[in-house]
Amino acid sequence: MSKKRSSQSDQATLADAPLPGSQGSGTNTKHRSDAEGRVQGIARHPARELGKITLAAGAVVWRRRQGADSSTPAVDESSRDSSASTVTVDDIEVLLIHRPRYDDWSLAKGKLDPGETLPMTAIREIKEETGYDVTLGKLLGRVTYPVKSRTKVVYYWTAECVGGSFEDNDEVDQLVWLPLEEAKKRTTYKVDSEILEKTAREIALSPTSRIILIRHAHAHPREGWGGNDNLRPLDRKGRRQADMLPRELAGFGITRLYSADPIRCQTTAEPLSQSSGLHITIDELFGDNGWDAHMADAKRRISDIITHGGVSAIVSQGKAIPEIIAWLSSGGAVSIDDIPCKKSSAWVLTFVDGKLSGADYFASPLPIK
Numbered sequence: 001m002s003k004k005r006s007s008q009s010d011q012a013t014l015a016d017a018p019l020p021g022s023q024g025s026g027t028n029t030k031h032r033s034d035a036e037g038r039v040q041g042i043a044r045h046p047a048r049e050l051g052k053i054t055l056a057a058g059a060v061v062w063r064r065r066q067g068a069d070s071s072t073p074a075v076d077e078s079s080r081d082s083s084a085s086t087v088t089v090d091d092i093e094v095l096l097i098h099r100p101r102y103d104d105w106s107l108a109k110g111k112l113d114p115g116e117t118l119p120m121t122a123i124r125e126i127k128e129e130t131g132y133d134v135t136l137g138k139l140l141g142r143v144t145y146p147v148k149s150r151t152k153v154v155y156y157w158t159a160e161c162v163g164g165s166f167e168d169n170d171e172v173d174q175l176v177w178l179p180l181e182e183a184k185k186r187t188t189y190k191v192d193s194e195i196l197e198k199t200a201r202e203i204a205l206s207p208t209s210r211i212i213l214i215r216h217a218h219a220h221p222r223e224g225w226g227g228n229d230n231l232r233p234l235d236r237k238g239r240r241q242a243d244m245l246p247r248e249l250a251g252f253g254i255t256r257l258y259s260a261d262p263i264r265c266q267t268t269a270e271p272l273s274q275s276s277g278l279h280i281t282i283d284e285l286f287g288d289n290g291w292d293a294h295m296a297d298a299k300r301r302i303s304d305i306i307t308h309g310g311v312s313a314i315v316s317q318g319k320a321i322p323e324i325i326a327w328l329s330s331g332g333a334v335s336i337d338d339i340p341c342k343k344s345s346a347w348v349l350t351f352v353d354g355k356l357s358g359a360d361y362f363a364s365p366l367p368i369k
Helices: 046-050 118-130 180-186 190-205 236-252 263-276 288-293 295-308 320-330
Strands: 013-015 039-042 053-064 092-099 104-106 108-111 132-147 150-164 174-178 209-215 256-259 280-282 310-316 346-352 355-362
Touching (some): 013 190, 046 053, 046 150, 118 236, 150 190, 180 190, 190 355, 209 295, 236 263, 288 295, 288 320, 310 320, 320 346
Parallel strands (some): 039 355, 209 310, 256 280, 256 310
Antiparallel strands (some): 346 355
């Protein structure tokens, strides 16, 4: 067991990432002890909330250990993702990296580059440091600690390893895959042990599906539009937002893609379809009008998607999304008091056996800097 180093661990703190504009820890749950950190978010401009900071992102990378069994019946591999298979803490091993510059064992992470959002940073840094491709899962929270005159803020996800191979490089000369409890003992920093403990709680939930609810990007104003409102298009800002969505959400392993009927929803979904090769299924039930007029049918449709498993992205509208999330949270493990829904924002919703167990909000796909 390595001795925990004091220089970072004494000053680094792990906390939930609160929803933009909210106060306190951002936990926002019905049962705090059982649902810690299940509702989190990332603001459009985190520095406005946190002050003079250096932003970074990383993940607890995990994989099934050889010989681990799944209790989930066989499913169509082309339509499933990492969240569709039951897994326990005993089934997995997690990745620690050794950095020769610091002679430490830690989690993969790195600083935000220009043109990136934080999920993009996490994916890139993991690939650069370890050579592995991953699928992002739940946002675990953020770690803060002082670095000279600034504060470093690192956002961490869970991330399943889905491919790749390691070659030693300038930053990382070796890595190890360890059972989670052993990794908690091996890591150099106390805060990394805390992140791993939070990971254990998340893995224990064993998510069975995810839905990403995306509000359509910025459109031309309703005022002055004389035609059918369903035909109102995206404006220049909206087209840029839509074009950035594939990069923002690339790490989440989307397996199916849906859109509400309005052209501004379909156009928002098109870059995701082009980048992934997924067909866009158009369904009026996912829009404001369909939700209002046929709510029972819309709820059944969404429930069917949740039951199917995998990761589904649905482009919808600003009235329907908060009401859908409120309905899902009313029967789930989390209660979300305030439901922000900016244009082009995304809610990544996690489900366990059909019940909402976690929610992460990403305010914008546009680069942070």
